[in-house]
Amino acid sequence: MVKLRAKCVLAGDSTVGKSALVHAFRSESAHFLKNYTLTTGVEVFVNPVPIPDTADCVELFLFDSSGKEIFYDMVESQWELVAAICLVYDITSEASFNSCTKWLERARAQAPSGQLAGVLVGNKTDLAGRRTVEYSQAQEWAAGQGLEYFETSAKEMENCDAPFQSLAKAFHRMYEEKLEHIQSIV
Template identity: 55%
Template sequence: MRHPKGEWPGVNTLLRAVGDSTVGKSSICQVFHSDNSHFSKNYTMTTGVELLVKLVNIPDSKDKVELYMFDSAGKEIFSELVQKFWEQPSVVMVVYDVTSEVSFSSCAKWLERVRCQKPETKLPGVVVANKTDLDERRIISPKAGMEFAESNGLKYFECSAKEMQNVDAAFYYLANEFYKLYQEKVEIFKTMS
């Protein structure tokens, strides 16, 4: 709904960033939140859930989506605590480290944990292959990442949070996908009235 002056207040969407610990979920969220101006060199492990909020402009419109980015701890010890924050996700971002077979293999588990929160709903989502700056140590090919994403109805992205390269693309994609779904719901409500 638009404000009387024609301004769009922004649509809130809950983004869940999930994946094993040390894959770079926090770094990706922080780089995006800072408009690619900050990569934290002092790493502290997320012990629960961190929340970052950012308004994303929707291309070819005056509209915005307000992304509430829930960055979840990746250690199993925190899984029960973290799942309490996963209720009603709007979009999902599954992150893995291109140098870690274990983190890639865990993507299915993380995706299932999020999807079970809204089993009746198709969640827009992305798979993000992080740490592409470590190309000489890479063991997960882009093809493997793309195949996993496609087989799960997700879009595939690669980035390097450390080098602040291609971090924004996945977030903009998710904001746009959520906005499309929101617009569809608005149209349905209009036809009902």
């Protein structure tokens, strides 16, 4: 059994639901916190994710960072050596979707060798009647950036595990590719 550790940054504008998404994932979609305080720096959570069809496990160190620009200087140092990113936007906010480019560029600048497992998450599907970002638009942007796309509702506990399982599998795949490369050299 291989136990890997991956530093995963949750990034996106303030109030898109990053903290709610992490809490839903950590509680295995069993509990939604109704009251949140604004994240002013970084909160770190660790969650193991078993890799299907293997005995391996990836421990995701989830860095839930503030989406407020005024806190970015404080948050930036916590992003060093990031291995994965979970970009989150609110499907009812075009501005939060447009900001994903900035957040992704910042994370890629911190990734060793530029390799970064990543997902784009459109959150708040429970507010679909107020949607301003179409599924196809977000999916196309994500594919163009090499990211997998998911839509979730942390409030309704819908699909909250899928982005993190995808990140763990992608990180595990990157690990196996590096291992094969090293073994081919030796």
